[in-house]
Structure formats: C-alpha cells, structure tokens
Amino acid sequence: MGARETNRLSDDERLDWLRLIRSENVGPRTFHSLLAHYGSARAALAALPDLARRGGGRSVRVFARDEAERELDAARRRGIALVALAEADYPARLKTIDDAPPLIAVRGTLATLQRPMIAVVGARNASAAGVKFAERLARAFGDAGFVVVSGLARGIDAGAHRASLATGTVAVLAGGHEHIYPRQNIR
Numbered sequence: 001m002g003a004r005e006t007n008r009l010s011d012d013e014r015l016d017w018l019r020l021i022r023s024e025n026v027g028p029r030t031f032h033s034l035l036a037h038y039g040s041a042r043a044a045l046a047a048l049p050d051l052a053r054r055g056g057g058r059s060v061r062v063f064a065r066d067e068a069e070r071e072l073d074a075a076r077r078r079g080i081a082l083v084a085l086a087e088a089d090y091p092a093r094l095k096t097i098d099d100a101p102p103l104i105a106v107r108g109t110l111a112t113l114q115r116p117m118i119a120v121v122g123a124r125n126a127s128a129a130g131v132k133f134a135e136r137l138a139r140a141f142g143d144a145g146f147v148v149v150s151g152l153a154r155g156i157d158a159g160a161h162r163a164s165l166a167t168g169t170v171a172v173l174a175g176g177h178e179h180i181y182p183r184q185n186i187r
Contacts, residue, residue, distance in 0.1 A: 009084050014103075015068050016041035017084055021102045022063035022071075023048060028099040035102075080107045080177055089113060105177055112168050118146045122156025131155060135163035142167025152185045161185075 009017065020041040021031050026048075034044035045062055052060040075082060082103045083089045091113045094100055106113065118141050120134060138148045138160040148164035150157040152171045161169045173180060180186045 007088055009087060013041065014082060014084060015065065015072065016045060017102055018068045018071065018082065019063040019065060020045055022068065024061040028101055031102045032099070075105060075177075078107065078177060080105050081110065082106075083110070083113075091117070093117065107177060112147055112170060115147045115168060116145060117149045117170065119149045120156065120160035121150050124153045124155040124157075126155035126159075131159040134159040138163035138169075139167075142169075152180065152182075154182055154184070158185055 020026055020034065021028075023045070026034070034047070035041060038044040038047055048060050048062050052058065072082065081089075083106050085095060085100055085102050089106075089110045090104065094104070120138050120141070122134060123130065126134070134156040141148055142164040147168035147170055148160050149170040149172065150160045152158065152161065152173060161171060171185075175181050
C-alpha cells in the first residue's frame with residue numbers, strides 16, 4: 001500500500017497526494033511505489049524530474065501546486081471530499097485491491113463507505129422485468145444492512161440505486177462528479 005493508516009492527511013499532504021497522482025505518467029501503481037520508496041508524496045514529487053532524466057525519458061510534467069489548489073477548492077465548493085487511501089474513511093475493501101486509487105472523490109455521507117457493501121450491476125438495455133427484479137434485490141440488500149454499489153448506467157444500475165436510496169447507495173462515477181452520465185441520473 002505504501003501508506004500508513006492515519007486519521008486524516010493534513011491539507012498540505014492531501015495537496016501533495018493530488019499533485020503526485022495527477023502528475024504525468026503516475027498511475028496508482030507508480031504512486032504507491034514512489035510513496036513507499038520516498039516516504040511522502042512531497043519527497044516523491046521532488047524526485048520525479050530526476051527520475052525521468054535518469055530513466056532516459058523526456059522531462060515529466062509535475063502537476064502544479066496552484067492547479068491542485070484550484071481542483072481542491074472546486075471540489076470543496078461542490079461538497080466533495082478527496083479521501084486518501086491512508087485515511088480511516090477510505091473503504092476497507094477498496095484498500096485491498098491491487099493498485100487501489102490513492103484518492104477517491106466522495107460526495108455524501110462518508111460513514112456510508114464503512115458499512116458492508118454489495119455490488120448490483122447489469123445490462124444498460126435491461127427489460128422492465130429485469131429492472132424491477134434488480135430493484136427488489138437492491139431493496140432487500142438495503143433492508144438487510146448492505147449499501148448497494150453500482151455504476152450509474154441506465155437499466156439495472158439505475159434501478160438498483162433508485163431502490164436503495166433510503167438505505168444507502170454508492171455510485172461509482174467513471175467520468176467524475178462533473179460529468180455524470182447518463183444525464184437522466186444526475187438527480
């Protein structure tokens with residue numbers, strides 16, 4: 001994982017984590033390796049240009065601090081928290097996957113992420129009977145104490161979310177909070 005479990009990153013640490021994961025050619029695997037090797041995102045950011053030179057590659061674009069500050073400010077204005085892998089609010093099961101995202105953008109109740117979860121996914125072009133069945137399943141899972149997790153696609157996914165709004169639902173947004181698709185699921 002490359003990060004110790006903490007209660008909360010400082011604002012400066014969160015900014016550094018955002019800058020590192022947004023830097024050119026740094027995905028989750030590289031992020032975790034750099035954090036493990038250098039001990040902090042700030043130290044990894046400082047090392048990136050030299051690493052690119054030593055690797056014989058062209059210079060790497062490090063995500064600028066002012067860009068990261070603007071992104072964090074915009075997220076906060078929209079009620080979005082960037083939760084780091086090293087923080088207690090990060091979903092426990094997500095932490096266990098290879099190359100877990102270092103930061104996730106969360107809007108809503110953070111405590112929902114700590115409850116037991118179950119995924120309900122299916123066809124976008126589902127039949128009415130299929131959507132109705134997915135809704136029944138999601139409602140039953142919610143009543144049993146599970147948070148329903150799904151994409152936000154039409155069909156089965158949307159039905160599962162509608163049915164579990166009262167008990168807890170998590171929508172995984174491929175396009176992020178600013179590009180919710182399909183548009184009919186914005187509400």
